[in-house]
Amino acid sequence: MKKLSLFLAALLTAAGAAAQNPTAYFMEGSTLRSQFNPAFAPLRGYVNIPGLGSLDISQTGNLALDNILYPRGGRLVTLIDSSVSAADALANLESNNLLSTGSRVNLIGFGAFTRNHKNFWSFDLNLRADMDAQLPYSLFEFIKRGQDGNISNIGIAVETYLEAAFSYSFPLLDDRLYIGVRGKFLAGAARAQLNYDRFDVALDEERWVIDAAGRLDITGAGLEIDYGTNDRGEQVFKPGDIDLNPTRPVGYGFAVDLGATYDILPNLQASLAVNDLGFISWSKGDTAVGNSAKNLTFTGVEVVEGQAVPQPEFDLDVLEFTPGAAAGSTRMLRASINAGLEYELWRHKIGIGLLYTARIREFKTLHNITGSVNFHPVRWFTLTGSYSVIDNRGGAVGLALNLCPNWINFFLATDLLTSKHTPQWVPVKQSNMHFTLGIGVPIGKRSHRIAAYVREDDKR
Incomplete structure (x- = not known):
């Protein structure tokens, strides 16, 4: 039990720490907008500050952080910790708990108008990472209460890769229609997937019986496993026995982003984009596979009214795997769809926007609707306020700021400012969180796409 608890605690803590921010979609002038839709463009060309040109971090799912992290004795602990009662830990969990995190760090970025x-x-060079976890309520009920039952659909998937992207957008139909295309070459750094299709726990008066079937599949450079031997003389390993040294690519792939904007009326623009349509083929030679098919029995358990009292403290060997045959694999990226509508008022100084987003994650497609009010009284300044409804479960207030005068391009967007925080400044009461930051230097010609921003003497 201790090893399973530590494993889940590490997962939940990591998930709580970390993709696209819907508030930034209508953030006019920012260099980040084209990441949502390659038909968008900033107001000027740019060169990003390496590593700070665009930092985008998000968490989505159906769990708020205060369902995962609890203050105890001046520190934060996970719901797995023994100081958190079973009643508190289980009170707000769903039947199927989903956690998804994503990050994008722009290492190199520059662009210009013709x-x-x-x-x-x-052109952009980005480091990207995605993690998805699916953890059923029955698993936590087993850990916290010693409750038996049929536990299934435990899944964790992690993927990191480098993305080199070139995009181009151009007008058609007398500038009413803009088309954008981004081609992306992908170099896989590492990936891992853990699935348990069956994790059944039976409890009688004096013993536990656990019947589990799972699979671990991991790919990475410098993959080394410290194998051990079980009681039957079989070669086995556990997740903690795996070591990686991701210094080179272990997979390659390609993806495209496709986007368009169309001016339905002079002040009404519709936009649509499909992003990350592509794949990565992962190397067979850098892959390790493990299979877990366990039927374990633990005796000496006191049972009162169908539950173990006290909670058993045994070393759960269900996370022990026997080596399997490695194979190369081709996996699709986590694609997304963005569909927006914006109406401009008062000579392009105020915009009202509506955005629908669908993100195809590993275990579920997540839907999001965001309404926003966008203030851009001058062409180098935009302030956006938004409200998002996520999967009909709740909402989040977002704020975004973009500054793009002649000497800097700075943007910041988040939906964390109005959320409740712990003393450690960890946001709670919010299951979906986004943070976006970018700094660059404007260069070259100014855009003539927005008529209200064009000056007669604006030749650069």
């Missing part, structure tokens, strides 16, 4: 001030091209 001679006509309307066609725009850009």
Whole structure:
């Protein structure tokens, strides 16, 4: 039990720490907008500050952080910790608990308008990471209460890769329609997937019986496993016995982003994009596979009214795997769809926007609707306020700021400012969180895409 608890605690803590921010979608002028839709463009060309050009971190799912982290004795502990009662830990869990995190760090980024001030091209080198976890209520009930039952659909998937992307957008139909395409070459750094299709726990008066079937599949450079031997003389390993040294790619792939904007009326624009349509093929030679098929019995358990009292403290060997045959694999990326509608008022100084987003994650597709009010009284300043409804479960208030005068391009967007925080400044009461930051230097020609921003003497 201790090893399973430590494993889940590490997962939940990592998930609580960390993709696209819907508040930033209508953040006019920012260099980040084209990541949502390659048909978008900033107001000027740019060169990003390496590592700070665009930092985008998000967490989505159906769990708020205060369902995972609890203050105890001046520190934060996970719901697995013994200081958290079973009643508190289980009170707000769903039947199927989903956690998804994503991050994108821009390492190199630059772009510019062509001679006509309307066609725009850009190049970006990004480091990306995604994690998805699916943890059923019955698993936590077993850990906290010693409750038996049929536990299934435990899954964890992690993927990191480097993305080199070139995008180009151009006008059609007398500038009413803009088309954008981004081609992306992908180099996989590491990936892992753990699934338990069966984790059944039976309890009688004096013993536990656990019947589990699972699989661990991991790919990474410098993959080394410290194998051991079980009681039957079989070669086995556990997740803690795996060591990686991700200094080179272990998979390659390709993806595209496709986008368009269309001016339905002079002040009404619709936009649509499908992002991350692609795959990564992972190397067979850098992959390790483990299978877990366990039927374990633990005796000496006191049972009162169908539950173990006290909670048993045994070393759960169900996370022990026997080596399997490795194979190369091709896996699709986690694609997303963005569909927006924005109406401009008062000579392009105020915009009202509505955005629908669908993100196809490992275990479930997540849906999001965001309404926003966008203030841009001058072309180098945009302030956005938004409210998002996530999967019909609740909402989040977002704020975004973009500054793009002649000497800097700075943007910041988050939906954490209005949320409740712990003394450790960890946001709670919110199951979906986003943070976006970017700093760059404007260069080259200014855009002529927005008529209200074009000056007669604006030749650069």
